[in-house]
Amino acid sequence: MTITPQDLRRAFPGDFTFGVATAAFQIEGAAKADGRKPSIWDAFSKMPGRVFGRHDGDVACDHYNRLEEDLDLIQSLGVEAYRFSIAWPRIVPEGTGRVNEEGLDFYDRLVDGCKARGIKTFATLYHWDLPLALMGDGGWTARSTAYAFQRYARTVMARLGDRLDAVATFNEPWCSVWLSHLMGVHAPGEKNMDAALHALHYTMLAHGLGVEAIRAEAPNMPAGLVFNPMVTMAGSDSEADKAAEERAFQFHNGVFFEPVFKGSYPEAFMTALGDRMPEIEDGDMEIISQKLDWWGMNYYTPMRVADDRSEGAEFPAIKSAPFVSQTVTDIGWEVYAPALKHGIEELYRRYDLPEMYITENGACYNMGPNDDGVIDDQPRIDYLAAHLKATAELIKGGYPIRGYFAWSLMDNFEWAEGYRMRFGIVHVDYETQVRTVKKSGEWFKALATAPSKADDMAA
Ligand code: FCB
Numbered sequence: 001m002t003i004t005p006q007d008l009r010r011a012f013p014g015d016f017t018f019g020v021a022t023a024a025f026q027i028e029g030a031a032k033a034d035g036r037k038p039s040i041w042d043a044f045s046k047m048p049g050r051v052f053g054r055h056d057g058d059v060a061c062d063h064y065n066r067l068e069e070d071l072d073l074i075q076s077l078g079v080e081a082y083r084f085s086i087a088w089p090r091i092v093p094e095g096t097g098r099v100n101e102e103g104l105d106f107y108d109r110l111v112d113g114c115k116a117r118g119i120k121t122f123a124t125l126y127h128w129d130l131p132l133a134l135m136g137d138g139g140w141t142a143r144s145t146a147y148a149f150q151r152y153a154r155t156v157m158a159r160l161g162d163r164l165d166a167v168a169t170f171n172e173p174w175c176s177v178w179l180s181h182l183m184g185v186h187a188p189g190e191k192n193m194d195a196a197l198h199a200l201h202y203t204m205l206a207h208g209l210g211v212e213a214i215r216a217e218a219p220n221m222p223a224g225l226v227f228n229p230m231v232t233m234a235g236s237d238s239e240a241d242k243a244a245e246e247r248a249f250q251f252h253n254g255v256f257f258e259p260v261f262k263g264s265y266p267e268a269f270m271t272a273l274g275d276r277m278p279e280i281e282d283g284d285m286e287i288i289s290q291k292l293d294w295w296g297m298n299y300y301t302p303m304r305v306a307d308d309r310s311e312g313a314e315f316p317a318i319k320s321a322p323f324v325s326q327t328v329t330d331i332g333w334e335v336y337a338p339a340l341k342h343g344i345e346e347l348y349r350r351y352d353l354p355e356m357y358i359t360e361n362g363a364c365y366n367m368g369p370n371d372d373g374v375i376d377d378q379p380r381i382d383y384l385a386a387h388l389k390a391t392a393e394l395i396k397g398g399y400p401i402r403g404y405f406a407w408s409l410m411d412n413f414e415w416a417e418g419y420r421m422r423f424g425i426v427h428v429d430y431e432t433q434v435r436t437v438k439k440s441g442e443w444f445k446a447l448a449t450a451p452s453k454a455d456d457m458a459a
Contacts, residue, residue: 014454161218235321
Protein backbone atom coordinates (compact mmCIF):
# COMPACT_ATOMS: atom_id res chain seq x y z
CA MET A 1 0.00 0.00 0.00
CA THR A 2 1.32 3.39 -0.94
CA ILE A 3 1.19 5.96 1.84
CA THR A 4 -1.73 8.38 1.41
CA PRO A 5 -0.81 11.90 0.28
CA GLN A 6 -2.47 13.23 3.42
CA ASP A 7 -0.27 11.14 5.70
CA LEU A 8 2.78 11.99 3.66
CA ARG A 9 2.07 15.72 3.95
CA ARG A 10 2.06 15.42 7.73
CA ALA A 11 5.63 14.15 7.61
CA PHE A 12 6.80 17.57 6.30
CA PRO A 13 7.10 20.90 8.10
CA GLY A 14 4.23 23.34 7.60
CA ASP A 15 6.33 25.78 5.57
CA PHE A 16 7.72 23.13 3.19
CA THR A 17 7.28 24.14 -0.48
CA PHE A 18 5.81 21.76 -3.06
CA GLY A 19 6.31 22.78 -6.67
CA VAL A 20 6.56 21.63 -10.26
CA ALA A 21 9.44 22.15 -12.70
CA THR A 22 10.05 22.63 -16.42
CA ALA A 23 12.76 24.06 -18.70
CA ALA A 24 12.39 26.53 -21.57
CA PHE A 25 13.65 24.47 -24.49
CA GLN A 26 11.67 21.43 -23.39
CA ILE A 27 8.26 23.11 -23.40
CA GLU A 28 8.19 26.53 -25.06
CA GLY A 29 8.34 25.84 -28.80
CA ALA A 30 7.83 29.07 -30.78
CA ALA A 31 11.45 28.71 -31.78
CA LYS A 32 11.40 31.65 -34.16
CA ALA A 33 8.85 33.87 -32.45
CA ASP A 34 9.41 37.44 -31.36
CA GLY A 35 13.09 37.64 -32.18
CA ARG A 36 14.33 34.34 -30.72
CA LYS A 37 17.39 32.99 -32.52
CA PRO A 38 18.60 29.36 -32.51
CA SER A 39 20.35 27.74 -29.59
CA ILE A 40 22.81 24.85 -29.75
CA TRP A 41 19.85 22.54 -29.07
CA ASP A 42 18.02 23.77 -32.19
CA ALA A 43 21.07 22.98 -34.29
CA PHE A 44 21.81 19.67 -32.56
CA SER A 45 18.26 18.37 -32.80
CA LYS A 46 18.13 19.07 -36.51
CA MET A 47 21.18 16.96 -37.24
CA PRO A 48 20.33 13.36 -38.08
CA GLY A 49 21.37 10.81 -35.48
CA ARG A 50 21.47 13.13 -32.49
CA VAL A 51 17.93 13.09 -31.08
CA PHE A 52 15.51 10.17 -31.21
CA GLY A 53 13.26 10.43 -34.29
CA ARG A 54 14.96 13.69 -35.20
CA HIS A 55 12.52 15.42 -32.87
CA ASP A 56 13.17 19.10 -32.26
CA GLY A 57 11.97 21.97 -30.08
CA ASP A 58 10.17 23.97 -32.79
CA VAL A 59 6.72 23.41 -31.26
CA ALA A 60 7.34 21.30 -28.14
CA CYS A 61 4.36 21.86 -25.79
CA ASP A 62 3.64 25.20 -27.45
CA HIS A 63 3.88 26.69 -23.99
CA TYR A 64 4.97 30.06 -25.38
CA ASN A 65 1.55 30.46 -26.99
CA ARG A 66 -0.38 28.77 -24.19
CA LEU A 67 1.14 30.57 -21.26
CA GLU A 68 -2.06 31.62 -19.47
CA GLU A 69 -3.66 28.22 -19.85
CA ASP A 70 -0.53 26.51 -18.50
CA LEU A 71 -0.32 28.87 -15.53
CA ASP A 72 -3.95 28.00 -14.79
CA LEU A 73 -2.94 24.36 -14.96
CA ILE A 74 -0.15 24.90 -12.42
CA GLN A 75 -2.58 26.72 -10.15
CA SER A 76 -5.12 23.91 -10.52
CA LEU A 77 -2.49 21.49 -9.18
CA GLY A 78 -2.49 23.40 -5.91
CA VAL A 79 1.29 23.80 -5.78
CA GLU A 80 3.01 26.72 -4.18
CA ALA A 81 5.94 27.19 -6.55
CA TYR A 82 6.97 26.89 -10.18
CA ARG A 83 10.55 26.26 -11.32
CA PHE A 84 11.15 27.27 -14.95
CA SER A 85 14.10 28.38 -17.02
CA ILE A 86 14.72 31.48 -19.07
CA ALA A 87 15.82 31.08 -22.69
CA TRP A 88 19.00 33.05 -23.27
CA PRO A 89 18.34 33.04 -27.07
CA ARG A 90 15.11 34.95 -26.46
CA ILE A 91 16.82 37.60 -24.32
CA VAL A 92 20.14 38.09 -26.11
CA PRO A 93 19.52 36.21 -29.36
CA GLU A 94 23.12 36.32 -30.60
CA GLY A 95 24.58 35.64 -27.17
CA THR A 96 26.20 39.05 -27.02
CA GLY A 97 25.05 42.40 -28.31
CA ARG A 98 21.43 43.32 -28.89
CA VAL A 99 18.91 42.72 -26.11
CA ASN A 100 15.50 41.53 -27.31
CA GLU A 101 12.81 43.27 -25.26
CA GLU A 102 10.09 40.98 -26.59
CA GLY A 103 11.86 38.02 -25.07
CA LEU A 104 11.96 39.75 -21.69
CA ASP A 105 8.27 40.60 -22.06
CA PHE A 106 7.37 36.91 -22.21
CA TYR A 107 9.03 36.20 -18.84
CA ASP A 108 7.47 39.35 -17.43
CA ARG A 109 4.06 37.90 -18.29
CA LEU A 110 5.10 34.54 -16.85
CA VAL A 111 6.27 35.97 -13.55
CA ASP A 112 3.32 38.35 -13.20
CA GLY A 113 0.95 35.53 -14.15
CA CYS A 114 2.38 33.39 -11.36
CA LYS A 115 2.18 36.23 -8.88
CA ALA A 116 -1.46 36.86 -9.76
CA ARG A 117 -2.14 33.18 -9.06
CA GLY A 118 -0.20 33.10 -5.79
CA ILE A 119 2.59 30.92 -7.19
CA LYS A 120 6.23 31.52 -6.23
CA THR A 121 8.77 31.64 -9.06
CA PHE A 122 12.14 29.85 -9.06
CA ALA A 123 13.97 30.85 -12.24
CA THR A 124 16.98 29.08 -13.77
CA LEU A 125 19.13 31.25 -16.00
CA TYR A 126 20.77 28.45 -17.99
CA HIS A 127 19.10 25.15 -18.76
CA TRP A 128 21.31 24.24 -21.75
CA ASP A 129 20.02 26.47 -24.57
CA LEU A 130 23.23 28.36 -25.37
CA PRO A 131 22.74 30.90 -28.20
CA LEU A 132 24.12 29.17 -31.26
CA ALA A 133 26.04 32.27 -32.32
CA LEU A 134 28.36 31.78 -29.35
CA MET A 135 29.62 28.55 -30.92
CA GLY A 136 31.47 30.87 -33.29
CA ASP A 137 33.84 31.56 -30.41
CA GLY A 138 33.90 27.96 -29.15
CA GLY A 139 30.78 27.92 -26.97
CA TRP A 140 31.48 26.78 -23.43
CA THR A 141 35.10 25.99 -24.30
CA ALA A 142 35.72 29.76 -24.58
CA ARG A 143 36.32 32.05 -21.64
CA SER A 144 34.39 34.82 -23.39
CA THR A 145 31.17 32.78 -23.02
CA ALA A 146 31.38 33.18 -19.25
CA TYR A 147 31.36 36.97 -19.62
CA ALA A 148 28.53 36.80 -22.16
CA PHE A 149 26.58 34.82 -19.57
CA GLN A 150 27.26 37.44 -16.93
CA ARG A 151 25.83 40.18 -19.09
CA TYR A 152 22.78 38.08 -19.97
CA ALA A 153 22.25 37.33 -16.26
CA ARG A 154 22.41 41.01 -15.44
CA THR A 155 19.93 41.85 -18.19
CA VAL A 156 17.43 39.31 -16.86
CA MET A 157 17.83 40.38 -13.26
CA ALA A 158 17.44 44.06 -14.16
CA ARG A 159 14.00 43.21 -15.54
CA LEU A 160 12.77 40.43 -13.22
CA GLY A 161 14.92 40.82 -10.12
CA ASP A 162 12.21 42.75 -8.26
CA ARG A 163 9.67 39.91 -8.57
CA LEU A 164 11.31 36.47 -8.60
CA ASP A 165 11.40 34.41 -5.42
CA ALA A 166 14.70 32.67 -6.14
CA VAL A 167 17.17 32.27 -8.96
CA ALA A 168 19.68 29.60 -10.00
CA THR A 169 22.54 30.34 -12.35
CA PHE A 170 22.88 26.89 -13.92
CA ASN A 171 20.93 23.68 -14.19
CA GLU A 172 23.12 20.57 -13.90
CA PRO A 173 26.60 21.63 -14.98
CA TRP A 174 27.40 17.89 -15.09
CA CYS A 175 25.20 17.61 -18.17
CA SER A 176 26.35 20.75 -19.95
CA VAL A 177 29.99 19.85 -19.24
CA TRP A 178 30.53 16.05 -19.20
CA LEU A 179 27.44 14.80 -21.02
CA SER A 180 27.75 17.49 -23.69
CA HIS A 181 31.52 17.78 -24.20
CA LEU A 182 32.95 14.42 -23.13
CA MET A 183 30.21 11.87 -23.76
CA GLY A 184 28.73 13.58 -26.82
CA VAL A 185 25.12 12.80 -25.85
CA HIS A 186 23.89 16.38 -25.46
CA ALA A 187 24.54 19.50 -27.53
CA PRO A 188 27.05 20.38 -28.85
CA GLY A 189 27.89 16.67 -28.99
CA GLU A 190 31.63 16.86 -28.32
CA LYS A 191 33.58 13.79 -27.22
CA ASN A 192 36.81 15.33 -26.14
CA MET A 193 38.40 15.56 -22.69
CA ASP A 194 40.25 18.78 -23.46
CA ALA A 195 37.06 20.48 -24.64
CA ALA A 196 35.23 19.18 -21.56
CA LEU A 197 37.90 20.49 -19.18
CA HIS A 198 37.63 23.92 -20.75
CA ALA A 199 33.82 23.80 -20.55
CA LEU A 200 34.17 22.83 -16.89
CA HIS A 201 36.23 25.80 -15.83
CA TYR A 202 34.37 28.34 -17.93
CA THR A 203 31.00 27.07 -16.72
CA MET A 204 32.17 27.37 -13.13
CA LEU A 205 33.49 30.85 -13.87
CA ALA A 206 30.21 31.79 -15.55
CA HIS A 207 28.35 30.61 -12.46
CA GLY A 208 30.45 32.90 -10.25
CA LEU A 209 30.14 35.85 -12.62
CA GLY A 210 26.41 35.14 -12.73
CA VAL A 211 26.18 35.33 -8.95
CA GLU A 212 27.92 38.72 -9.11
CA ALA A 213 25.39 39.87 -11.71
CA ILE A 214 22.44 38.70 -9.59
CA ARG A 215 23.78 40.42 -6.48
CA ALA A 216 24.49 43.64 -8.40
CA GLU A 217 20.92 43.91 -9.68
CA ALA A 218 18.95 42.22 -6.90
CA PRO A 219 20.99 42.10 -3.70
CA ASN A 220 18.29 40.32 -1.68
CA MET A 221 17.47 37.65 -4.24
CA PRO A 222 18.24 34.13 -2.98
CA ALA A 223 20.91 32.97 -5.44
CA GLY A 224 21.73 29.31 -5.97
CA LEU A 225 22.98 26.60 -8.28
CA VAL A 226 21.25 23.37 -9.28
CA PHE A 227 23.38 20.21 -9.45
CA ASN A 228 22.62 16.65 -10.43
CA PRO A 229 25.03 14.93 -8.09
CA MET A 230 25.85 11.40 -9.12
CA VAL A 231 25.09 9.28 -6.09
CA THR A 232 28.05 7.01 -6.60
CA MET A 233 27.83 3.54 -5.06
CA ALA A 234 30.55 0.91 -5.23
CA GLY A 235 29.53 -2.23 -7.10
CA SER A 236 31.18 -4.47 -4.50
CA ASP A 237 33.05 -4.32 -1.19
CA SER A 238 36.40 -4.83 -2.87
CA GLU A 239 39.05 -2.21 -2.16
CA ALA A 240 39.41 -1.62 -5.91
CA ASP A 241 35.71 -0.85 -6.36
CA LYS A 242 35.65 1.35 -3.28
CA ALA A 243 38.60 3.34 -4.61
CA ALA A 244 36.86 3.54 -8.00
CA GLU A 245 33.78 4.90 -6.24
CA GLU A 246 35.84 7.67 -4.62
CA ARG A 247 37.40 8.60 -7.98
CA ALA A 248 33.94 8.62 -9.55
CA PHE A 249 32.70 10.90 -6.77
CA GLN A 250 35.50 13.38 -7.38
CA PHE A 251 35.14 13.33 -11.15
CA HIS A 252 31.35 13.58 -11.24
CA ASN A 253 30.66 15.71 -8.15
CA GLY A 254 33.88 17.03 -6.66
CA VAL A 255 34.80 19.01 -9.77
CA PHE A 256 31.57 21.01 -9.39
CA PHE A 257 31.02 21.11 -5.61
CA GLU A 258 34.59 21.76 -4.56
CA PRO A 259 35.19 24.90 -6.63
CA VAL A 260 31.82 26.35 -5.57
CA PHE A 261 31.97 25.45 -1.89
CA LYS A 262 35.71 25.28 -1.20
CA GLY A 263 37.30 27.38 -3.91
CA SER A 264 39.48 24.60 -5.37
CA TYR A 265 39.35 21.64 -7.76
CA PRO A 266 39.78 18.16 -6.23
CA GLU A 267 43.38 17.10 -5.79
CA ALA A 268 43.12 13.65 -7.38
CA PHE A 269 41.39 15.17 -10.39
CA MET A 270 44.02 17.88 -10.75
CA THR A 271 46.82 15.37 -10.48
CA ALA A 272 45.31 13.30 -13.27
CA LEU A 273 44.02 16.03 -15.60
CA GLY A 274 45.13 19.42 -14.28
CA ASP A 275 47.72 19.96 -17.01
CA ARG A 276 44.94 19.84 -19.60
CA MET A 277 42.77 22.44 -17.87
CA PRO A 278 42.67 25.95 -19.31
CA GLU A 279 44.55 28.62 -17.40
CA ILE A 280 42.92 29.39 -14.07
CA GLU A 281 43.45 33.13 -13.79
CA ASP A 282 44.05 35.04 -10.58
CA GLY A 283 40.77 35.66 -8.85
CA ASP A 284 38.81 32.96 -10.72
CA MET A 285 38.43 30.67 -7.74
CA GLU A 286 37.25 33.55 -5.52
CA ILE A 287 34.61 34.48 -8.09
CA ILE A 288 33.46 30.86 -8.34
CA SER A 289 33.25 30.27 -4.60
CA GLN A 290 31.08 33.20 -3.52
CA LYS A 291 28.69 32.22 -0.79
CA LEU A 292 25.37 30.92 -2.08
CA ASP A 293 21.99 31.24 -0.41
CA TRP A 294 20.80 27.81 -1.50
CA TRP A 295 21.54 24.87 -3.75
CA GLY A 296 19.31 22.50 -5.66
CA MET A 297 19.59 18.76 -6.10
CA ASN A 298 18.10 16.97 -9.09
CA TYR A 299 17.93 13.26 -8.39
CA TYR A 300 16.61 10.32 -10.39
CA THR A 301 18.84 7.26 -10.01
CA PRO A 302 22.12 6.13 -8.43
CA MET A 303 25.41 5.59 -10.27
CA ARG A 304 26.85 2.15 -9.52
CA VAL A 305 30.53 1.92 -10.30
CA ALA A 306 33.33 -0.63 -10.52
CA ASP A 307 37.03 -0.32 -11.15
CA ASP A 308 37.99 -0.23 -14.82
CA ARG A 309 41.32 -1.99 -15.23
CA SER A 310 41.49 -1.84 -18.99
CA GLU A 311 44.80 -0.60 -20.29
CA GLY A 312 44.98 3.16 -20.78
CA ALA A 313 41.68 3.84 -18.99
CA GLU A 314 41.58 7.58 -18.36
CA PHE A 315 40.77 9.08 -14.94
CA PRO A 316 38.43 8.28 -13.24
CA ALA A 317 38.87 4.75 -14.73
CA ILE A 318 35.48 3.40 -13.76
CA LYS A 319 32.84 1.27 -15.40
CA SER A 320 29.18 0.61 -14.63
CA ALA A 321 28.23 -1.99 -12.04
CA PRO A 322 24.89 -3.85 -12.08
CA PHE A 323 21.71 -2.37 -10.60
CA VAL A 324 20.67 -3.58 -7.17
CA SER A 325 16.95 -2.82 -7.39
CA GLN A 326 14.82 -4.74 -9.89
CA THR A 327 12.57 -1.76 -10.52
CA VAL A 328 13.53 0.24 -13.58
CA THR A 329 11.63 3.11 -15.23
CA ASP A 330 10.77 3.26 -18.95
CA ILE A 331 13.98 5.17 -19.68
CA GLY A 332 15.98 2.33 -18.09
CA TRP A 333 16.97 4.08 -14.86
CA GLU A 334 17.14 2.07 -11.64
CA VAL A 335 14.61 3.08 -8.99
CA TYR A 336 16.39 3.28 -5.65
CA ALA A 337 15.15 5.88 -3.16
CA PRO A 338 17.79 5.14 -0.46
CA ALA A 339 20.36 6.72 -2.77
CA LEU A 340 18.62 10.10 -2.49
CA LYS A 341 19.17 9.94 1.24
CA HIS A 342 22.71 8.64 0.97
CA GLY A 343 23.62 11.28 -1.62
CA ILE A 344 22.44 14.22 0.49
CA GLU A 345 24.09 12.89 3.66
CA GLU A 346 27.35 12.40 1.80
CA LEU A 347 27.32 15.90 0.28
CA TYR A 348 26.64 17.62 3.62
CA ARG A 349 29.36 15.49 5.21
CA ARG A 350 31.93 16.61 2.66
CA TYR A 351 31.00 20.26 2.09
CA ASP A 352 29.71 23.21 4.06
CA LEU A 353 26.41 23.54 2.22
CA PRO A 354 23.60 26.08 2.67
CA GLU A 355 19.90 25.16 2.71
CA MET A 356 18.61 23.22 -0.25
CA TYR A 357 15.68 22.26 -2.43
CA ILE A 358 15.05 19.06 -4.31
CA THR A 359 14.73 20.94 -7.59
CA GLU A 360 13.89 17.87 -9.70
CA ASN A 361 12.72 14.36 -8.95
CA GLY A 362 10.41 12.17 -10.94
CA ALA A 363 10.09 9.16 -13.19
CA CYS A 364 9.73 8.27 -16.83
CA TYR A 365 6.64 6.16 -17.51
CA ASN A 366 5.16 6.38 -20.97
CA MET A 367 1.61 5.09 -20.53
CA GLY A 368 -1.07 7.18 -22.24
CA PRO A 369 -4.80 7.53 -21.66
CA ASN A 370 -6.89 4.35 -21.31
CA ASP A 371 -10.33 3.94 -22.92
CA ASP A 372 -11.84 6.22 -20.31
CA GLY A 373 -9.25 8.89 -21.01
CA VAL A 374 -7.56 8.25 -17.65
CA ILE A 375 -3.77 8.07 -17.40
CA ASP A 376 -3.18 5.52 -14.69
CA ASP A 377 0.50 5.97 -13.83
CA GLN A 378 0.60 4.24 -10.46
CA PRO A 379 4.36 3.44 -10.81
CA ARG A 380 5.07 7.17 -10.95
CA ILE A 381 3.05 7.69 -7.76
CA ASP A 382 5.04 4.91 -6.09
CA TYR A 383 8.28 6.53 -7.22
CA LEU A 384 7.30 9.99 -5.97
CA ALA A 385 6.02 8.62 -2.66
CA ALA A 386 9.22 6.66 -1.98
CA HIS A 387 11.46 9.63 -2.71
CA LEU A 388 9.29 12.06 -0.75
CA LYS A 389 9.42 9.68 2.21
CA ALA A 390 13.22 9.68 1.99
CA THR A 391 13.12 13.50 1.86
CA ALA A 392 10.93 13.68 4.96
CA GLU A 393 13.35 11.38 6.82
CA LEU A 394 16.25 13.65 5.90
CA ILE A 395 14.39 16.66 7.23
CA LYS A 396 13.71 14.80 10.48
CA GLY A 397 17.44 14.11 10.61
CA GLY A 398 18.10 17.85 10.54
CA TYR A 399 18.98 18.39 6.86
CA PRO A 400 17.77 21.86 5.72
CA ILE A 401 15.57 20.82 2.79
CA ARG A 402 13.04 23.58 2.11
CA GLY A 403 11.08 22.29 -0.84
CA TYR A 404 10.51 19.66 -3.51
CA PHE A 405 9.75 20.18 -7.22
CA ALA A 406 8.28 17.35 -9.24
CA TRP A 407 9.83 16.82 -12.65
CA SER A 408 7.86 17.55 -14.60
CA LEU A 409 4.76 19.69 -14.76
CA MET A 410 4.03 18.05 -18.12
CA ASP A 411 5.45 15.65 -20.69
CA ASN A 412 8.01 17.44 -22.82
CA PHE A 413 11.06 17.28 -25.09
CA GLU A 414 13.31 14.88 -23.22
CA TRP A 415 16.57 16.02 -24.88
CA ALA A 416 18.32 13.23 -26.81
CA GLU A 417 15.26 10.99 -26.23
CA GLY A 418 12.90 13.43 -27.94
CA TYR A 419 9.20 13.18 -27.08
CA ARG A 420 9.13 9.43 -26.60
CA MET A 421 10.13 9.62 -22.92
CA ARG A 422 7.45 11.10 -20.67
CA PHE A 423 8.16 12.53 -17.22
CA GLY A 424 5.04 14.68 -16.77
CA ILE A 425 2.47 14.49 -14.01
CA VAL A 426 0.30 15.98 -16.75
CA HIS A 427 0.00 14.18 -20.10
CA VAL A 428 0.51 16.10 -23.35
CA ASP A 429 -1.06 14.94 -26.61
CA TYR A 430 1.44 16.41 -29.07
CA GLU A 431 -1.07 16.26 -31.98
CA THR A 432 -3.69 18.37 -30.26
CA GLN A 433 -1.67 19.97 -27.41
CA VAL A 434 -4.40 18.80 -25.03
CA ARG A 435 -3.12 18.52 -21.45
CA THR A 436 -4.64 15.84 -19.18
CA VAL A 437 -3.75 15.58 -15.52
CA LYS A 438 -2.46 12.06 -14.82
CA LYS A 439 -3.34 10.05 -11.74
CA SER A 440 0.05 11.14 -10.36
CA GLY A 441 -0.92 14.77 -10.92
CA GLU A 442 -4.08 14.29 -8.86
CA TRP A 443 -2.00 12.56 -6.21
CA PHE A 444 0.57 15.36 -6.12
CA LYS A 445 -2.22 17.90 -5.83
CA ALA A 446 -3.71 16.01 -2.89
CA LEU A 447 -0.28 16.10 -1.26
CA ALA A 448 0.39 19.79 -1.94
CA THR A 449 -3.03 20.87 -0.68
CA ALA A 450 -3.30 18.57 2.35
CA PRO A 451 -3.07 20.18 5.78
CA SER A 452 0.29 19.91 7.53
CA LYS A 453 0.77 19.00 11.18
CA ALA A 454 1.17 22.70 11.95
CA ASP A 455 -2.24 23.37 10.34
CA ASP A 456 -3.79 20.66 12.52
CA MET A 457 -2.37 22.21 15.66
CA ALA A 458 -3.54 25.68 14.73
CA ALA A 459 -7.07 24.41 14.12
C1 FCB B 1 17.39 16.29 -15.93
C2 FCB B 1 17.15 17.60 -16.64
C3 FCB B 1 15.72 17.82 -17.05
C4 FCB B 1 15.04 16.55 -17.48
C5 FCB B 1 15.28 15.43 -16.50
C6 FCB B 1 14.60 14.13 -16.84
O1 FCB B 1 18.71 15.90 -16.13
O2 FCB B 1 17.55 18.69 -15.85
O3 FCB B 1 15.71 18.81 -18.02
O4 FCB B 1 15.38 16.23 -18.76
O5 FCB B 1 16.65 15.21 -16.35
